[in-house]
Amino acid sequence: MNEQTPPGPLLRCQDVRVRFGGILALDGVGFDVNEGAIVGIIGPNGAGKTTLFNCISRLYPVHGGDISFAGRSLLATPRHRIAALGIARTFQNVALFDTLSVAENVMLGAHRRFGRGFVADALRLRSAVRAGRELSNEAERWLAMLGLEGVAQRRVSDLPFGTRKRVELARALAGKPRLLMLDEPAAGLNHAEVEELTVRIRSLKERLGLTILLVEHHMHVVMSLSDTVIALDFGRRIAAGTPLHVQQHPDVIRAYLGGPPHTTRSSSAKVAS
Numbered sequence: 001m002n003e004q005t006p007p008g009p010l011l012r013c014q015d016v017r018v019r020f021g022g023i024l025a026l027d028g029v030g031f032d033v034n035e036g037a038i039v040g041i042i043g044p045n046g047a048g049k050t051t052l053f054n055c056i057s058r059l060y061p062v063h064g065g066d067i068s069f070a071g072r073s074l075l076a077t078p079r080h081r082i083a084a085l086g087i088a089r090t091f092q093n094v095a096l097f098d099t100l101s102v103a104e105n106v107m108l109g110a111h112r113r114f115g116r117g118f119v120a121d122a123l124r125l126r127s128a129v130r131a132g133r134e135l136s137n138e139a140e141r142w143l144a145m146l147g148l149e150g151v152a153q154r155r156v157s158d159l160p161f162g163t164r165k166r167v168e169l170a171r172a173l174a175g176k177p178r179l180l181m182l183d184e185p186a187a188g189l190n191h192a193e194v195e196e197l198t199v200r201i202r203s204l205k206e207r208l209g210l211t212i213l214l215v216e217h218h219m220h221v222v223m224s225l226s227d228t229v230i231a232l233d234f235g236r237r238i239a240a241g242t243p244l245h246v247q248q249h250p251d252v253i254r255a256y257l258g259g260p261p262h263t264t265r266s267s268s269a270k271v272a273s
């Protein structure tokens with residue numbers, strides 16, 4: 001555990017509520033994420049998974065409850081301070097600077113750790129050169145870790161989707177987060193890429209001592225990686241516990257199969273590992 005962290009979970013969501021007009025996208029959701037754990041969030045389409053990520057990243061306002069990180073409420077933290085606190089994320093549809101190179105995108109991820117000193121250095125030539133070199137060495141390290149050395153100078157827009165997802169992961173890691181939030185990292189990947197991703201997430205977590213919050217529709221990925229799984233449906237937490245417990249929970253099966261009380265719900269995911 002990090003010395004500056006008070007005892008307790010690294011991330012705590014308590015009774016989180018978010019409304020969009022008449023829709024309660026999150027309706028009193030609560031759970032803890034302990035340091036070093038992988039917590040999976042599952043649920044049918046529209047369950048509130050991405051909304052939850054957007055609340056933790058401070059992209060969406062929260063209308064009730066609290067979200068705290070390392071013992072401190074995030075709700076008073078402006079969104080531009082979230083990365084500096086040690087939270088990084090990837091997006092369902094990949095959010096990179098398409099016209100920049102792979103290396104430049106990853107350097108941007110590392111840049112936050114150079115902070116204001118980096119800007120100050122830019123005003124002093126020798127230091128600026130040194131800081132630039134450090135940043136570039138740092139980016140190279142992450143590119144090597146993700147097997148991206150061969151495409152470092154390629155423009156992101158020229159790369160296949162699976163590679164862009166890896167670049168986004170490298171950029172998130174370059175910020176040296178304590179909490180890494182992965183929003184459907186396996187979406188759009190082929191079978192071999194999904195297998196490779198599962199192994200990579202597990203090994204990165206071990207190697208870097210990461211804590212991971214994972215939203216994923218591929219049940220094999222989420223069930224094999226997660227220590228704890230939280231299931232949402234219509235903005236509510238319907239189950240939480242070990243992957244096996246959640247997988248066999250009648251409300252989870254009902255939510256995915258569209259049985260009562262939510263007979264209209266369908267989903268692209270099946271509850272099977």
Ligand SMILES: Nc1ncnc2c1ncn2[C@@H]1O[C@H](COP(=O)(O)OP(=O)(O)OP(=O)(O)O)[C@@H](O)[C@H]1O
Nearest residue numbers: 020023024025043044045046047048049050051052
């Ligand atoms: N910006 C928004 N404006 C209005 N409604 C929204 C917005 N974002 C999400 N919603 C609504 O909130 C609910 C939860 O959506 P959310 O995207 O969080 O679900 P999800 O579980 O991530 O679904 P999926 O698996 O399809 O990505 C849905 O009813 C959705 O239409």
